[in-house]
Amino acid sequence: MIDGRVSRRSVLMGGAAIAAWSASPVSAMLRRIDPGKDAGTIDKLIAQMTLEEKAGQLNLLASAWGGGIATALNPPGGNSDFPKQVADAVAGKLTGVFNGNGAAMAMQMQRAVMSGSRLKIPLMFAADIIHGHRTIFPVPVAEAASFEPELAERTARVAAYEAAGSGVDWTFAPMVDIARDQRWGRTMEGAGEDVVLGCLFAAARVRGFQGSSLDADDAMLSCAKHFAAYGAAEAGLDYSTVDVSERTLRDVYLRPFKAAFDSGALSTMASFNEISGVPSTGNHWLMTDLLRGEWGFKGFVVSDYTGDEEMIAHGFAKDRRDAARIAFLAGVDMSMQSGVYTEHLPSLVRDGAVPQALLDGSVRRVLAMKAKLGLFDNPFRRIDLKREKSRSRLPASLALAREAAVKSCVLLKNDGNLLPLSPSATIALIGPFGSVGQDLNGPWVVYGDNKQAIDLPAGIRTAMKGRGRLTVVAGSGVESAIPGGIEAAVAAARGADVVLLAIGESEAMSGEAKSRTEIVMPAPQQALAEAIAATGKPVVVLLRNGRALALEGAVKAAPAILVTWFLGSEMGNGVADLLFGAASPSGRLPMSFPIASGQEPYHYDHKPTGRPNGPGKLQEYKAHYQGVPNEALYAFGHGLTYGDMRYSNLVIDAPTMAWGGSLGVTATVTNAGRVAAEEVVQLYIRDRVASVTRPVRELKAFRKIRLAAGASAQVMFKLSRAELEFIGMGLKPTVEPGTFDVWIAPSAQADGVHSTFELGAA
Known part of the structure; x- marks a missing residue:
């Protein structure tokens, strides 16, 4: 009991x-x-x-x-x-x-x-503190949309402050998997499709969770997961097979892990998937040769939940004893949940199947980590009943949650400057996510409570301050129709100046084991959107989602679309701040929204192929689906503000970058709008000719700037040879002289301003 x-x-x-x-x-x-x-x-x-x-x-x-x-x-x-x-x-x-x-x-x-x-x-004591403890912050992919790694460091710091106050020593975060197939449900736990963004957010979250010293009572050990390439699961199916080249593994999927370890992460979790026929939990090359040998990792490796035992179902181990032997010899120090190590490691050592020196080495790593956490000095360091309550949901923590919510939202579309709205307007809030107190925190919240979060009606009413009128009608369920729901919603829309259509995914549709065959709006919600559009009223779509979606019909055609994700404790207030202009949207997409679901997996930095279509009309026998260009509806990096940002005057220091030198690339960004706004200025390159084919574009840097109405700023980036490197024929970082395209642009698909430069020979 x-x-x-x-x-x-x-x-x-x-x-x-x-x-x-x-x-x-x-x-x-x-x-x-x-x-x-x-x-x-x-x-x-x-x-x-x-x-x-x-x-x-x-x-x-x-x-x-x-x-x-x-x-x-x-x-x-x-x-x-x-x-x-x-x-x-x-x-x-x-x-x-x-x-x-x-x-x-x-x-x-x-x-x-x-x-x-x-x-x-x-x-x-460990816990899944993924995006908050009692104060819940936006899901990680939403926070990545801020393009502010420093924000993620601050929210992780608060999460550690709260969770460590309740006795938690170790968190199973950050997830640093690159996700390029939005059918995969765990997209919501990472930073999206781009390697540079993924590395920066991985490092920031490690710093936030671990603080300045691991033995502090407000610090938690971080755990970079899932090692490795879990986000590359075939067809976006959770737990499924991964089969990638070692070059792609090193160039894409391993880099955020290295960034996390370089920032101090001292634990990592083996991924469920196999890589090229070998389950990660039993992959000696991955866990020992690469991780400990090549990278010099000094921390410990934990299996995912029963991941070692699951090698039996993979067909890689014959029974539990064999699974324990394979996982341990591969380099997995700690077994989570299966119990195979306690059952079989002692006899495996006694029988000579596992060297005792290896067992002692794993125990040494675990005990050393407990010492680093200060547990030998004081086993009760983080266990304090009064502290647990006194640190929970403080005003400053909730204020940070609101700031994070505002910065995470992405304005995809705003035809006719429909947004921001007047607080004196008559507004109909329609859709399953206009309801009270549900689907606010998002997936993977162990200790938070949706009932404590601010929902959309509450946030909007507070912002309206008694002016105007708000009517709330569900219209449909998330995945089922409501009898008479559309009729009631249409009546509410006809009586309003503007409709806020709150639709998308529930918490149960995103996260672990929530892969989808099609990333479209559920049919009942799409039917609701079509009926509301037919009223002729202006519609602002408020998307609730944990992944990119393929927008169709009336949703795609709505004059304004705001991606609101799952924003946590201050969701209603954060969205209301944007709707009524208390803040200007500044988020950018950390993953591409495809034109059609069937394009997945899709990522902006794809290869050109030998038959690229090029700009303009779709051509026969070129690389595209029938009737669909090989591009996104809304590309990585896209997002609008309430300003009007314009790019001009690209200047490169010199036509050639010296082999051992660097190159300054500058553009002028002007806010031609009538309100101050923040712009995420992005630097992309393309290596035109290389010994290994290179992507059509690659993000290399970005900078977030704030511009007053009518103001301009010169934004400069420094490129060095290191930013031009790729994994070459010898599976080592390399770079070759030649011509490079360079863009400073507002997204991966926008022209912005463009030029070229040469990299000189050594």
């Missing part, structure tokens, strides 16, 4: 446990550990451990006391008995648990281990 009460007695017992720990001989030995300098002390502890206790330090389980959303996301399975889980922890059978029930649960478990276990090795 789970004791959910937090009594004064339990708090006092927690204090007693801390005191007992502090006075113990093991504490005296381990609290002096400097994992960077004193590995010998950890080795002394390892020498005292049985094989079973060593395997226990490599065993991570879902908390038996998770409750609510946590239990639904990661069912504890056979580990649903909390007292038994505590007893197993005391017996040294597990290193920690994840997605537990806050400080109360952590206190009970840590107290039991510190007072009753043989070696007094602290537990480590």
